[in-house]
Amino acid sequence: MDRILFGDNQFFAVNHISDEKSRAQSIRFKDDEAIINTLDIARDAGLNTFMCTTHDRIANICDFIRANPDRYSNYKIFPCMPYAHKYANAVTESGIAGTLKQYVPGNFFGSLFKGGVAYLSKDYVSIMELLIDAEMKMFKGINTPVIFLQNVVTDLLLGLGMMDILTAFHSYVEKKYNAEAGFITMNMPMLLEKLEAAGIQNPIICSSINLAGFRMSGGKELYESVLKTKTVRAIAMQVLAGGAINAKDAIKYVCELPNIQSILFGASSKANITQTVNYIKEFDKEGELNFK
Amino acid sequence: MLKAGIIGLGKMGISHAAIVGANPDVHFTSICDTSSLVLDVFKKYTKLNTYNDYIKMLDKEPLDFILVATPTKFHYPIVKYALEKNIHVFCEKPFSLTSQQGIELTELALSKSLINQVGYHNHFIGTFRELHRLLKENVIGDIVHFTGEAYGPVVTKEKGNTWRSNPDEGGGCTSDYAAHVINLIQEIIGKPVHVNGTLLKSIYSVGVDDAVYSLLTLENNISGVLLVNWSDDTYRKMSTSLTVQGKKGKIVCDATEIKIYLKEPSSTENLDKGWTTKYITDFAIPVNYYLRGEEYSAQIEYFVNNVKNKKQGTYNTFEQALYTDRVIEMIMDNAKQN
Structure with missing residues (x-):
């Protein structure tokens, strides 16, 4: 994994500390071209991994990448699935069965309903695999070495204690896509403990890690101690806590923590992208010097 | 256990x-x-x-x-x-x-x-708690008006029936979406006692409301507006906000930020004259497990x-939730009169 991963929240009106900013972003990135331009600015700054939600609009970006193979020869995408709001809104409107009917491809689910409950109870993992395939379709032909499960699903399954489904996700993306599974979570210490117990060693876990302690369930100290004492390939996200803390201090904090393989961030402007990249490089270098 | x-x-x-x-x-x-x-x-x-x-x-x-x-x-x-x-x-x-x-x-x-x-659950959002505290401290002086709003993309096309399409089963926007806003107004600003000028609108639904617009008068004689629409897909998810206008300033509060405008600085609150924006990162209630x-x-x-x-x-x-149900009944009755 690259040291720095470029995220996509800014493209899809996701801003964790301001609804107003998120609406402004949704206007700014109305056209796919604006997204591609920003990705290019990030590429110029050396960021060749785009970690993104399986949002409908990413399909257009993938088309563009496929159409320009030379330009994107080293480019990687880390898909994060599912785009949860699509399903959440559908569940409110049509219930769980209705939502599955709508999104599980083909006649599979129709035939399941006809086949009745007995048949159904055997095959939830197959349903999940079909949903993964449906979400992965848009990335055909693009290098996707790590495939992530979004935090709302990871954390839901974690809370429900359905670890079998998380391990099934882990093995399916490996088997079918020759990729590693990654897990996005807001509960990194709890997830790591449960994944280890389920037999997954040294997992890739992406979670909020920031100086402010924002969205670090169980507390910042617990996260720090897990990073120091356990084996995990951690990705830090929300390092700026949504912009609420000073960028320099925020990045210094994350760069100095052990076991952080990658830092994920998203930004819209060239100035912000360059500044963040430069800070990471600066503090990484300082860390190396101190180490020597 | x-x-x-x-x-x-x-x-x-x-x-x-x-x-x-x-x-x-x-x-x-x-x-x-x-x-x-x-x-x-x-x-x-x-x-x-x-x-x-x-x-x-x-x-x-x-x-x-x-x-x-x-x-x-x-x-x-x-x-x-x-x-x-x-x-x-x-x-x-x-x-x-x-x-x-x-x-x-x-x-x-x-x-x-x-x-x-x-x-x-909005009462467990730090920004709304902060709004409640600032109003109790009288930071913006006597309240003259409020607006309680919620918008979101729940029903965005004409579609078949679920329990949410039956007005007798509490399925409309007023009892489902607006309930949150009414409850916030009731607990943070004051209990609504009179309802006027209610408009219930079905946009995509049949038989139930997708939007409610209403004038509320509270027990403390403060009056304001309720504006709620769950058929608005310019919002990615439900967005709830309260705006409170006082004689000394104004506060606009949602789940992510609280914006405070003061005519004069407040030394006790360490707030400047003009606008101050504070974010949920300062107010989020720490939890041991986070889902959504x-x-x-x-x-x-x-x-x-x-x-x-x-x-x-x-x-x-x-008891508090019962009062919100009562206000919903008042709004429904008022809509029938109109």
Whole structure:
């Protein structure tokens, strides 16, 4: 994994500390071209991994990448699935069965309903695999070495204690896509403990890690101690806590923590992208010097 | 360890199940739903006891508390049955279909000293808590007007029927979406006592409202506007906000930020003249397990602690939720008159 991963929240009106900013972003990135331009600015700054939600609009970006193979020869995408709001809104409107009917491809689910409950109870993992395939379709032909499960699903399954489904996700993306599974979570210490117990060693876990302690369930100290004492390939996200803390201090904090393989961030402007990249490089270098 | 069960496993029930499941003080033992699909998944992947009949579950399982997240029309019989069996109850909003039912349940819970709470989760969002505190401290002076708003993309096309399309089952925008805003206004600014000029609009739905616009007068004579529309897909998800205008300034508050405008600086609050924006990062309530917003976890942690300590909380009591149901009735009656 690259040291720095470029995220996509800014493209899809996701801003964790301001609804107003998120609406402004949704206007700014109305056209796919604006997204591609920003990705290019990030590429110029050396960021060749785009970690993104399986949002409908990413399909257009993938088309563009496929159409320009030379330009994107080293480019990687880390898909994060599912785009949860699509399903959440559908569940409110049509219930769980209705939502599955709508999104599980083909006649599979129709035939399941006809086949009745007995048949159904055997095959939830197959349903999940079909949903993964449906979400992965848009990335055909693009290098996707790590495939992530979004935090709302990871954390839901974690809370429900359905670890079998998380391990099934882990093995399916490996088997079918020759990729590693990654897990996005807001509960990194709890997830790591449960994944280890389920037999997954040294997992890739992406979670909020920031100086402010924002969205670090169980507390910042617990996260720090897990990073120091356990084996995990951690990705830090929300390092700026949504912009609420000073960028320099925020990045210094994350760069100095052990076991952080990658830092994920998203930004819209060239100035912000360059500044963040430069800070990471600066503090990484300082860390190396101190180490020597 | 407190033994817990959940009745109703739709979106809210499943979310509660994960939160309760992750709580170290709770032994989550049982669930009840009518969907065999949902029950099967739980049967296969968890150790929970599954039921399709709440009476059987409540008769058989020794429970300290239940969470009720069924469609609204089932709240009354389920909550009543649980209270009669001395089980503490967390019930989803809106509380009940009629205030008669709500009164009965509230009195029953009080008479049996059972811990009760309703899922108005906005009170567990730090920014709204801060708004409440600033208003109590009179930072913007006498209040002259408020606007309570919520917008979101729930019903964005014409579609078939679910329980949400039946006005007698509490399915419209007013009882589902606007309830949150009414409850916030009621607890943070003041209880609405008069309703005027209500417009209920069906945009894509048939038979129920997709938007409600209404003028509210509160017990403290403050008046303001309620504007709620759940058929607005310019919003990625539900966005709830309160704007309060005072003689000395104004506050605009939503789940992510609180913007304060003051005519003169406040030294006690360390606020400048003009606009100050503060973010949820400063106010978020720390939780031990996060699923989809601190507020969803925080409200359950609060309820569980109250059950553990056998002490009724002050946030989101049945009584408060009953008042919100009454305001919804006033709005519906007013709409009919118009």
